[in-house]
Amino acid sequence: MAEARRRRSVRVGLGVGLPLVAALALAALLLRLFPADAMGRWGLSPAVVAGLCWAGQLWYVGYGLDPGRLTGGFWRRLLGLANAVTFVRGALYAVVAGFVVVPPETTLAWVPALCYGVGVALDNLDGTVARTVGRETEIGRRLDMAFDTFGFVAAPLVAVAWGLLPVWYLSISAARYVFRGAVWLRELRGLPVGDLPDSDLGKYLAGVQMVFVTVALVPAVPTDLVWSLAPVVLAPSLAVFARDYLAVSGRLPGRR
Known part of the structure; x- marks a missing residue:
């Protein structure tokens, strides 16, 4: 019973308390x-949009965790140095998302490029810290994947x-x-799903892509050049995503 209460309190804290x-x-x-x-476009506050996006990222991370693995020093691991770096990245990407409702004429037009660029620069740091001064954990991997995916949506949305x-x-x-x-x-x-190709190309x-989007967001970069390179x-x-699907569906030679 006590163990169940501890698990429930962790789940509530991670799924509700922390995002809020x-x-x-x-x-x-x-x-x-x-x-x-x-207020920005459509009467939305960029600060509120950023806060909601930040909460959504954290809720998504907590939602998919196995309750049986959330005990035994969970909060200490969650708030460790490596995850702290990852949290910074997620917060920076949430700030970028807030600029979706900000007109491009804003005097703060440099902020999305700065925030996304710093987040990209920190992308490998959290994993390195986890391997050298801590340890890699399930929560760390979920945080990293969730924030990477979110940033890959937020920054291009602002640029578009x-x-x-x-x-x-x-x-x-x-x-x-x-x-x-x-x-x-x-x-x-019920169709078979194979393994992804053993390749780091993706x-x-x-x-x-991350570097290119960062450069595209820099106000001083010519837009015509960015559109030409896009x-x-x-x-x-896109070709790699197509290759991966052909691989897992058994349509590539030797991958059935």
């Missing part, structure tokens, strides 16, 4: 950057909303969800 506190803290901090009466990237560039943000949805449909239909191309940068990443 984090959202309020981030929104309060951003209200100093955006005055309380400064501001006219810095063409709308079709959002296909890279949707590609992961389309791939996972296609795999889920195969499983639902990771390297994801890094290229298809060249986008095509290889």
Whole structure:
């Protein structure tokens, strides 16, 4: 009974308490950057949008965790140095998302590039810290994956909303969800799902995408140049997603 109560308290804290506190803290901090009466597009406050996105990321992470693994020093591991770096990345990406409702003429146009760029720079640091001064954990992996995926949606959305990237560039943000949805449909239909190719190409191309989107968000970079390079940068990443689906569906030679 005591063990069940501890698990339930951790789940409530992670699924409700932490997202709520984090959202309020981030929104309060951003209200100093955006005055309380400064509303963005559609009457939405960028500080509130950022807070909600931050809460949503944390809720998603907590929702998928196994209750049986949330005890035994869970909070100490959650708030360790490596995860602290990951939390910073997630908060930075939430700030970027808040700029979706901010007009591109804002005097703070440099903030999305700065926040996303710093988050990208920290991308490998959390894993390195976990391997050297701590240990890799399930919660750390979920945090890293959730924030990477969210940042890969938020930053291109801002760039498209501001006219810095063409709308079709959002296909890279949707590609992961389309791939996972296609795999889920195969499983639902009882069709075999194979292993992904043993290749780091997708990771390297994801890094290229992150750097390119960061550069696209920099106000001083010519938009015409960014639009010209967009298809060249986008095509290889989409091709890798197509390759991965062909692999797991057994359509590539030697992968049945």
